[in-house]
Amino acid sequence: MSWRASVLTLFPEMFPGPLGISLAGKALANNIWSLEASDIRASAIDRHRTVDDSPSGGGPGMVMRADILAKAIDAASPKDDPRPRLLMSPRGMPLTQKRVRELSSGPGVVIVCGRFEGVDERIIAARRLEEISVGDYVLSGGEIGAFVFLDACVRLLPGVMGHAASGLDESFSDGLLEYPQYTRPQEFEGVPVPEVLTSGDHAKVAAWRRSEAQKLTAVRRPDLPGPKGGKKA
Ligand code: SAH
Numbered sequence: 001m002s003w004r005a006s007v008l009t010l011f012p013e014m015f016p017g018p019l020g021i022s023l024a025g026k027a028l029a030n031n032i033w034s035l036e037a038s039d040i041r042a043s044a045i046d047r048h049r050t051v052d053d054s055p056s057g058g059g060p061g062m063v064m065r066a067d068i069l070a071k072a073i074d075a076a077s078p079k080d081d082p083r084p085r086l087l088m089s090p091r092g093m094p095l096t097q098k099r100v101r102e103l104s105s106g107p108g109v110v111i112v113c114g115r116f117e118g119v120d121e122r123i124i125a126a127r128r129l130e131e132i133s134v135g136d137y138v139l140s141g142g143e144i145g146a147f148v149f150l151d152a153c154v155r156l157l158p159g160v161m162g163h164a165a166s167g168l169d170e171s172f173s174d175g176l177l178e179y180p181q182y183t184r185p186q187e188f189e190g191v192p193v194p195e196v197l198t199s200g201d202h203a204k205v206a207a208w209r210r211s212e213a214q215k216l217t218a219v220r221r222p223d224l225p226g227p228k229g230g231k232k233a
Contacts, residue, residue: 003033003157004083004108006076007146008069010051010115012037014143023161024154032157033108035150036076040064043071052116061117069112069123077110085110085129086149088142089118092131095149097172099132104153111149113142175225176217179209 007015015037016028027033041049045068052062077085086109093099103109112119112129123129134145154160156167171178182193196208217224 002031005035005150006110007037008040008072009113009143010040012039018147019150027154027160032159033154038076040072043068063117064119066120066123073127083108083110087112087129087131088145089131090133090138092133094133100152104156111146113146115141174227176213179212
């Protein structure tokens, strides 16, 4: 069975959007994964199809109602649905490649996209939503976060990337940023491709890449864990 994503949003017309082209789009057409975007507004219970209300205790903006969200979530994801349920949220755990790997190797996900000031806190526990953030900045809605998350997951699904190996060597996969890449021409505006890369000596190339990755990581992202157990020579 293919990896299944259900997205709950006030703007289902945004999907598949960027996920309908290139790698993710081809995989979607080939049924490697499936995407269903459902309109939270369809679960509204009044004539005006209201989904939000003013915050209890006062303050600016509007908050998405827990009862409407519960109805929308239950319609998209019944109680026995094995898929984890995520809530896009700037308060969530920052998304990592590790979590992407874990979630992409499961049955799929259900994603709730917030809007306005966010959602009524009670829905998070009531439907066991895992809050996920795509970075320390505030977006106007969860949809773009959902694109980021889904793009990262889908490219790891079996059969999506051209070279299965290309997922193993890239940034974050071993606690390091990726080494610098070069291609033709051999000389660009007076700057040659580093000599070692054209030497044909695979061990030397690997050692150079390793040391460049380590240098870059130390300067830019000293917070990253670095290589685990020195698995690559
Ligand atoms: N008032 C909230 C921000 C609401 S932004 C606060 O200060 O925390 C509206 C919606 O956009 C959120 O409910 C969430 O679904 C989405 N969103 C905003 N920033 C995000 C981020 N960094 N990562 C994931 N989702 C985000």
